[in-house]
Amino acid sequence: MSGYSKTPEPPYYAVIFTSERTEGDKGYGKMADKMVELASKQKGFLGIESARDEESGITVSYWDTLDSIRKWKENATHKVAQEKGKSLWYRNFALRVCKVERQSFFEM
């Protein structure tokens, strides 16, 4: 990922996904790319930011409403990925749904 998402004026919603991976790729990289592509086509998608180091990863996706988040959660292809995440890819994760109340941007 390069740069932050140019999100609109708040309020809108964020899903913060913090995870630790298991060892080895096991198809994770390909599926992760596919999920970003698929999410960005969903109604109400506002942007996605992601960073990963050896220990852990954080992905934050931004959405217009809680209903858009619910629909993305229920997306059939996404549901398959969620299941594989639990059985194969993640040692642990936290998922938080938030209402963004304020934002500021800085450019050098």
Place this chain on the structure above:
Amino acid sequence: MSGYSKTPEPPYYAVIFTSERTEGDKGYGKMADKMVELASKQKGFLGIESARDEESGITVSYWDTLDSIRKWKENATHKVAQEKGKSLWYRNFALRVCKVERQSFFEM
């Protein structure tokens, strides 16, 4: 960072900080460690999660109230770091203040 923050039941608050660094360390690593240590001693601090790759970094800190976030923003040592961030360390960043409404955790 290892593992996610064991945050209490929502509602509480999250500050999502997404950044792209300039080239070179220029004292960043040391100050970043110091800021995590200092933040974790503030009243109302609930946890911090961070991940960084070559391109970008995401740090999410969790707080009990907006007032605790405001006080941390105004912390004198933190203010020095904020200034150095703009003049030296960050090419760009986005900072978002959010109300966490829902969370779920997964352990393998």
